[in-house]
Amino acid sequence: MRRRPRARAGWQPGLRPWWFLLPLLLLIALFILLPVLGTFGTSFHEDTAFRGRSFNGLANYLHALRDAGFWQSLTFTLLFVLVSVPLELILGLGFALLLDRALPWRPLLRVCLLIPWAIPAAISARTWELIYNYQYGLANYILRSLGLIDAPINWLGSDVSAFFCVVIPDVWRTxxxxxxxxxxxxxxxxxxxxxxARVDGAHFLQVFWRITLPLLRPVLIVALLFRTIDALRVFDPIYVITGGGPGGATTSLSLFAYDYFASGDFGYGACISMWLFVIALVLALIYVRAARFAAEAT
Amino acid sequence: MSEEVWRRLLTAAGALFLVLFSLAPFLFMLLVSASGRPDFLTESVPFSVTLEHYARVLAAAELHFPRYLLNSCVVSLAAAAAAVLVASLAAYALTRLPVPSKMALLFGVLALSMFPQVSLVGHLFKMMSALHWINTYQALILPYAAWVLPLSVWIMVSYFLQIPRDLDRAAQVDGCSHLQVLARVLLPVARPGLFAVFLLAFIFCFNEFMFALMLTRDAAARTVPVGIALFEGLHGETPWGTIMAASAVTTVPVVAVTVAFQRHIISGLTRGAVKG
Known part of the structure; x- marks a missing residue:
């Protein structure tokens, strides 16, 4: 094939790069930025399927501050993050340290780790729901077989046990x-x-604290940031397993907002999801600041 | 010597825990899906193997399950293909062309994944309703493609950065246009990366729940996660055998693909996270 060398217009800087970026920018603008801005706008409106849309300023935000349901789901969401993220990271670090050793069956173990993540969360949540089931569940069966409990426990019936019933699947998956x-x-x-370090006679705990952990810190911080943001918006397992119950005790902010959208109240749902976004943003900024501060201190 | 023995024991116990921890729920799902009665654990009935749940899931018209599976596959394939295409073009510009403030753009794209899904879903519903797109494939494909793009772009950029510039310079001298350089030089060399992005995007879309829940109303338009999450019995009794069989039919292929292509998936994931 014969082509004109070099002198093609395409190799000159100019508008050309933007043609390559256009599909990306267009998709993101239309299906991420526009909906977010739309939600932001809607959060200052009363906007229900039945009564239409009218501007109401900060009324939604002020209403949220006086709404017990909002505070309950905010408390639950923060507790969920506080409990599940450290569990996930500690367990994850343990598994990683295990697999970092020269094990004969390492490839097999690594595949096992991918499986919980690959199964759709809403689907594995159904299995967890059955595990917690009062009559048929695996949880009650195991505990009864071990003689730890006499009568089956209604795991989804009390606030505390329902809390752990939604934490465990999330830890399992992540x-x-x-x-x-x-x-x-x-x-x-x-x-x-x-x-x-071994030549110097260091104990393995010393090796862990002095070498492994400091060198792993950048990865740990990134994982902490991403897991926190992800756990803040937890939705799938809660929707399936508890539906937010009992009595709203496990309603995450995502579910709280979603329920308003699903029932046609877009204004208040939008306002709640803006609160969620602001909380995620603030936490992310705190982490980035703390990471930078820690990096400077050492 | 005895410390070494302890170490080995601890490692073996850890490995056993890891396997049990990650596989137990999956195995329980398989067990219930193939058992004649859901109460085989508690009642003293012998465990009987049956395939009736599978037959029901695949054949019963009122469950729409094959339809869910088809919907999920169409939507995820289309969104993943779109994401790969769009991300390759963008990664080409970001690594090979003079784009002003590249880093700002790259981090801006990453920052988009900060938005909780719920802050999009309400307005997406309004958009799709206005377009009369509720219950259509495009109502899921387009938001899905956009949703997986940040990760896809980051992974593609990391693969493209590893390809020596000499390769595409040589193609340029031969007179290739940008698109030709991308299609004939970069993409073939970055094929493992391309495949990793495609797989990850597919898995993310296949697993997505909230958008699909909100943007589909008809049973015939639902995706598998929504379909299974909403499976309920007719008479208040939850059909656990059917639900678990449906879960198994869905997850066994997913698990098989994951096992077969674990290298690609892990390399994609670690690029997306560690280097991000």
Missing amino acids: APFAAIIFLAGLQAIPRQLYAQ
């Missing part, structure tokens, strides 16, 4: 995921460092 990320970080640590 701890393995964290482990895979951590494992990549661990494998980037030069082996000589460990060998040197």
